[in-house]
Amino acid sequence: MTVTDRLLPPTQAIEIILREVRRLPVEVVPLAEAGDRVLAEPLVADQDLPPFPAATMDGFAVIHDDTSPWREIIADQFAGQVVDVEVTPGTAARITTGAPLPRGADAVVPVERTEVRDDHVIILQDDVRPGENVRPVGADLRRGEVLIPAGTVIGPAEIGLLASLGRAQVAVSRRPRVSVLSTGDELVDPDQEPGPGQIRDSNRFSLVVAARRAGADVVWSGRGPDDAESLRRVLLERCAESDVVLTSGGVSVGEKDLITRILDDIGTVHFRRLFMKPGKPFHFASVGQAYVFGLPGNPVSAIVGFEILVATALRAMTGQQPVLPRPVTVVLEHDVESGDRIEYQRGVVWADGEGVLRARNTGSQSSARLMSLIGANAFLLIPPRDRLYRAGERVRAIIREPIEGQPEGDGGWEPGG
Amino acid sequence: MTVTDRLLPPTQAIEIILREVRRLPVEVVPLAEAGDRVLAEPLVADQDLPPFPAATMDGFAVIHDDTSPWREIIADQFAGQVVDVEVTPGTAARITTGAPLPRGADAVVPVERTEVRDDHVIILQDDVRPGENVRPVGADLRRGEVLIPAGTVIGPAEIGLLASLGRAQVAVSRRPRVSVLSTGDELVDPDQEPGPGQIRDSNRFSLVVAARRAGADVVWSGRGPDDAESLRRVLLERCAESDVVLTSGGVSVGEKDLITRILDDIGTVHFRRLFMKPGKPFHFASVGQAYVFGLPGNPVSAIVGFEILVATALRAMTGQQPVLPRPVTVVLEHDVESGDRIEYQRGVVWADGEGVLRARNTGSQSSARLMSLIGANAFLLIPPRDRLYRAGERVRAIIREPIEGQPEGDGGWEPGG
Structure with missing residues (x-):
């Protein structure tokens, strides 16, 4: 045979x-058309991001151990507009989120913790740590780092990284x-x-x-x-x-x-x-x-x-990776009869209050009955052992859709909300 | 305020x-364009399916308690071609999967359990149950049954049901x-x-x-x-x-x-x-x-x-239903510091060998760091309690992608394979 x-x-x-x-074959497409395609080459960082130390809050760029009671505002440092000034003791520069830290400064005090009087600012925060509210060079990614492996489907975050690194053209699988x-x-x-x-x-x-x-x-x-x-x-x-x-x-x-x-x-x-x-x-x-x-x-x-x-x-x-899904283990909610062949039962899998995956099938598993697929977020893998799998026993399952908590949950949608 | x-x-x-x-607004589109659209009206069965008793195997349509040692083959009943014959004791009709059962017959014996000699067939199966290998009228769906609720995204099974019921035009949300x-x-x-x-x-x-x-x-x-x-x-x-x-x-x-x-x-x-x-x-x-x-x-x-x-x-x-995801419960694999606001940490959730969901975050959670989203199949919901959540504690998570078994699993992909 x-x-x-x-x-x-x-x-x-x-x-x-x-x-x-x-x-x-691999083809090269403009970045705007790369969404949901499969990346053909790994994305490797060819630069540090951010390329400059950047403010993470709107506020004032200062020297952290400057003890001046008030400081002269020597510049407005907006994102995208670099002013060539140096912050020295007794001075500060107004700065917005994402803007480069001016020379001399080593911390940003949020605007809520300051008080502006004419051309001066009073820092209301007692203790300013060096590097506070500053994203140092390379904090987000470091030159040489493999950011996205080849074979990844390009989603919102992946296309954002490609854009950040200036990949206006992207090699993807046809x-x-x-x-x-x-x-x-x-x-x-x-x-x-x-x-x-x-x-x-x-x-x-x-x-x-x-x-x-x-x-x-x-x-x-x-x-x-x-x-x-x-x-x-x-x-x-x-x-x-x-x-x-x-x-x-x-x-x-x-x-x-x-x-x-x-x-x-x-x-x-x-x-x-x-x-x-x-x-x-x-x-x-x-x-x-x-x-x-x-x-x-x-x-x-x-x-x-x-x-x-x-x-x-x-x-x-x-070239998509991984090529095969890894099945999960689930606890059966009801008895399931196994047959003479491996069966891919259409099922619903959810997580209970303890985080344990539980599963039921979608009723009659006739192969003509499309209804068995409606609402099925998983295939329950029932081995061919000609025996009954009992409620409470564990079997394996391939998950098809994002799973959710149990329907009769506490109803709360967010923690501490 | x-x-x-x-x-x-x-x-x-x-x-x-x-x-x-x-x-x-709702718009009506041809069936072939309805994929991945949101169904605007529930799909209700306006007929029984199958509309006739149908063979589920290739074989011979017989009378289950006919005891004739061999039977005359009176017709070939293919799917889509209805012959008007009646199976009587001592006769059988050749039949293919999906074809309507001829009058008189009440079971199908698979071709592997028969032996054909010229224009006769010998049934090698001892005991034939009535209805064996026959899908009765309405087995797949019954007239009046709500098959798909409004608000469902139309996937492969949903579009198949729409096609089966003759919905050449489908009402979907714009x-x-x-x-x-x-x-x-x-x-x-x-x-x-x-x-x-x-x-x-x-x-x-x-x-x-x-x-x-x-x-x-x-x-x-x-x-x-x-x-x-x-x-x-x-x-x-x-x-x-x-x-x-x-x-x-x-x-x-x-x-x-x-x-x-x-x-x-x-x-x-x-x-x-x-x-x-x-x-x-x-x-x-x-x-x-x-x-x-x-x-x-x-x-x-x-x-x-x-x-x-x-x-x-x-x-x-x-009008998509459900409008909100239901978070699951997961067990933290490492300590997580909570902050002063509810935090949506980017994380990886997988099911361990017992079917328990486990989670880790994707490293630095800076909001400028797109890398925190790469490979993240979940958001871990960390309540604003200004305390440490310890490894082994449970938090809630919103799952973004189908989850998988643990990477260091037993490697087996199917049961009994």
Whole structure:
């Protein structure tokens, strides 16, 4: 039995995917377009920030151990406007947050602790420490420091750092070009009324949203034709124009499972079936320079298969780190029956008042029941042990969304508020 | 002292924001454009799904208590192609996953448990239960059931449900139109070399990415002019063309804090200062139909202020539910000094092997140090009690990203794999 026919555990399937997929090329984009892209090179500080000692409060720049009862105001030092003065004993300079400390000064007294009389200021604070309310050179970052590792998704803080360091152009991984193709005689478009035995195509829409959320550029989506020859032509065309082609349907063992046969014919199939639930039939193939993921037709299987396997491939192709999520441990709130395959149950995980993660599933776990994904912020990983996991037992879970406190919490939103 | 001058706890500031902001209008978009939008009306099932009893496996549709040693294959029932046959004792119909069960049949035997000889099939499974491998009518959803509450962000599962129910058009909240304006004499663009006392503008880029991630349509971003009259004109123009204007800088108590004075002049200021760290100076004002958030110039203060207050306003404006995150409880890994204001420390939260959430902060919490946000998946909420919080004590945290297991975990990625 070859690897392609074995029921593969998801870990082995992921190993194969990570071995097969290649990194996409790097491209340089203007800073303003770098948001949510994957940084291709580490960001290393090529300078100290701040480059000058800067005030952290609005107030007066002084010499900390100057004991003069009042001081002459010799300058106004605003951020962005440098005056060349020197603070000496008996003098002070007005200064605003972020402005450079004038020569001679070594501390800033906040405006609330001063009293201004004409061109003089009285310092009302008894004890001024050297460096008080001053951000020294290099306090925020030091030349040579690795600030952001390659493979990081560029969010608000990352783009802010890139801007601070003058990176007007940023090297990022090209977005994966993805095509989404649903197959199946029984499918009609959402605006059509299904006839006897027909259902509306939902996977195409689900997979487009999932692919965009994973950072892909969805270049095409549609329903595949019913006959083998046209489907083969569409698939070849999509593979020529995409990095990744997602199909749904046509991969189980029935006679009309066209995708299976076409992939065997036009490409190299790496595996076909997974030892997981939902999503046992799952093809992964190379066709030319493209990768084809043949997802199951069941809507839940398609989404779970995307998140566990396809999203991993996309992260690997863009060099995103970490490439795999690290599961957490959670305490079950109710009994869960395990099956004959590893099960990715859709669940809700929250933290109780002691900070312990607790989990329940979302009810019936049928792989056609999209409702099992609504409100599910986690996949509960139920090992294939054919036994009951009891309420109070611990299992592992992959978290999909930020978790929250328990719904029946104390209601307070902030501490000490 | 009016409310605008008091140091407001963040909870009170949020109450004011939620009282002031109005819901944006609802618009109807094609299904394919509904991803990541906020659903404006609950999705209620207007039909049962599946609408017919459907096979969940490829195999043969049979009568469960038929004891015939072999059965005539009377039809091929593919998904999407309904044949009008009736399964009677001594007969069976070939059937594929998702196809409707023919009349008379009440169970499906998987193809692996059958043996086909010419036009006959032998059922190798001893005991067939009625309904086995059949999804009954309404198993996935029942007419009248509320499937998705209004205010839900439309993800892969939600759009799949909308498609399944034939919603080719979807009512969603209009995206908030947001303008982003940085102010400050000391700022230069990222491609410019800062002169003495100058720094590069980073907040504009951070706030654009943050606003987009929060679902906004960023209609404009730029640096404000230095003189009061031009700045006032730009601000009025932005307010006329935006639902929300974000400014950064110009809000502390120094003499050049232009935004404070302009907002007083052109609009109604609801509050100016918050009892929180970072982000004490923080303005919220109404100018015509627009809301202005005057964020501090410090990069960390701007991002934290955005996430805690502006993102909340945007959720309220689009009707997103829940509007506020529920903090979790976490165990501190190290001592943390509390200050005189509620502090939103940037931190890393993970779950240990027992499922307990543990937290550390990201080092120096200076509000100019963007590095404190890199890798921070949470804000640790440190109450203003002027005491040391010790390692092992519990505090609360707002989780920003999906949490993971501890880095030094057992390395296993799946159970039983």
